[in-house]
Amino acid sequence: MKNIMIAQSGGPTAAINTSLAGILDAAFESDQVGEVYGGIHGIQGIIEGNVISLTERLKGKKDKLDKLYYTPDMYLRTCRYKLKKPEDDSTDYEKVLETFKKYDIDIFLYIGGNDSMDTVARMSEFVKARGEDIKVVGVPKTVDNDLVEIDHTPGFGSAAKYVATSVREIMLDTCIYPYANVAIVEIMGRDAGWLTAAASLSAPEGCSARPLVYLPESAFDEDKFIEKVNEGIKSHGYVVVAVSEGIRDKDGNYISASETKLDKFGHPQLSGTGSVLVSLVKERIGCKVRGIELATAQRSAGHCASATDLAESFKLGQNACRYALEGKTGVMACLKRTGNNPYETEFSAADVLNIANKVKGVPAEWIDEENAFVTQEMIDYLTPLIQGETEVTYKNGLPDYLFEEV
């Protein structure tokens, strides 16, 4: 019988718990699995020995598992903790191994993004080098959709659905005034424009205006931006702008540069991009302009999740568990798109060394010539991912999410 440890890491999404539910589904069904544990606060919690029994809490509890499927954010909590190279300092690795030995762990499943896949790669190498028979498998997640090797990441479809829905509602909210009105919506995604691109789906049927969409993969030009906003005001009286937090000018400087700080992984923490554009419109056009940050809602809005995203996230969780039980290690559960009309996918395992620390941006040819919208290829790529609505149950008027103290 194999014991499993699961943990979650990085920023939340609406589908990380769905992947956890998928792992648990496969684990609780399997006659090869003994105990299932959860590390609280990712690898940091495992280092510190902060572990709960998921078998005790959730096995056979269909109600809770059903709720977990629809609950956004992270049942097992998170961390942003970067392991040092083991050759420089192996202390953390030894502590993780200590916790694994304490609970007699055979399989470690880590749900996370690029940085977490780095942890998967390093841990799988470390246990192998130590001759330990512990399988380490990654389960992808990130609203940024910037992982390589996978067609799109779990959590992205739900975030994209929320962004497209919200920007549609912002368009309806912006078009109603008897004077020129501009709304600037700042969207997450770090250096990748995938999530911002979802705003390209927002214009409602019958609406001849469309949002301006600015991605970080193409240089942002202030003058052209002001020109496009003026054009929109002239033709429709209002303009909605969707802008990625990570846009840069032609010299590669962040538009929000004055407020840039680095996070623990050395990535710039971006914010204020929307405010910069608001000031620009105020100064150079002088019309009514409002800045809107979709903030944490775009990653946590479980009430607006994509059914397609949730179903895929569940299956990736199931698969990760099965890969590990089959003896695979150092891999991430992956999916490829094999068709778009109808939308079809194929699931497989990918070598995590090809994934860790790499970033997949939007291809230049998916950004339109004017650099203020996307091409049909991007729209065809995005559309299948937001299909279907979450069937989250409501209790007393609100989504009935699973919350447990840890």
Next chain:
Amino acid sequence: MKNIMIAQSGGPTAAINTSLAGILDAAFESDQVGEVYGGIHGIQGIIEGNVISLTERLKGKKDKLDKLYYTPDMYLRTCRYKLKKPEDDSTDYEKVLETFKKYDIDIFLYIGGNDSMDTVARMSEFVKARGEDIKVVGVPKTVDNDLVEIDHTPGFGSAAKYVATSVREIMLDTCIYPYANVAIVEIMGRDAGWLTAAASLSAPEGCSARPLVYLPESAFDEDKFIEKVNEGIKSHGYVVVAVSEGIRDKDGNYISASETKLDKFGHPQLSGTGSVLVSLVKERIGCKVRGIELATAQRSAGHCASATDLAESFKLGQNACRYALEGKTGVMACLKRTGNNPYETEFSAADVLNIANKVKGVPAEWIDEENAFVTQEMIDYLTPLIQGETEVTYKNGLPDYLFEEV
């Protein structure tokens, strides 16, 4: 046969179009009604003669009327236009009357908040004084819930449902870190705390923490606030704060005062309250803190509307039309709560002179002693209003709202 003119005014909600759909339902069903017109951009558009035929666009078009029911924001667009006193300057009134005569209008129905009810009061007095047999009836709306005479306003229940849902999701997003984490959510409502109070419903089942809730009806004390945040960090490791944009200190100064400007009605335009509190937590506690403005989503999130709110908004629209057809004028369609368990309401017409320009704040006794949450009375008041979910249809993954150019 009576001709009807309808217009919408003030800030958007998820239910203003639902009231429009209710009016149209009653009008298109009635054998007393001839043509139905829409004034574009409220009273300002009627002054300018900007009118469309709703009979042509929507009569007999069930698909469009069904969509209108679920579409947030304002099909007829809006204005914020204050009529002068007719004794000072009657130009605008004459122009409105001219438009009414042009279209042979017998009934004018105006959907709006406190300021729009002022327009209803003045227009009904004016046409009466001029011996014109034109009935003027108001239909309430505002996410601020600050109208007197009515138990709660159309649009409020949907906004409250969105606020409670979002703050629940923000709690799940904030509780996951291995370090102290504070989220400060700024919520609309001007000088009334009703919408912010909806955050009191947010804690998910099984969660021992609850958000701190700060309403403008009670003085905000910085020291006590910091004390409460510190307590929350100590007991749970995280704190979510819901704060009304209009909170003031004990001397009555807005906490966001440095950025205060007046709008056209002389109301302060509030913003930045959340940022002030973020800075306060940064300086005095020094932990991780994030500011979140729910921004326009709280009034426009049709995808998260309350079925109860939509049903009531529709009925208030129907009733307004019927009151006018019965010969009432200078009234607003109103509702009273007659029971809470089960929730029951009674509909009637209220004299608009008792409503215009008045504001209903949260009663002091519904704010808890510590001034950082609400009492059970408030929770009992709010809970019925957010029940039921919108049945908006989805098309290609997004809410299929009705949009038409005007």
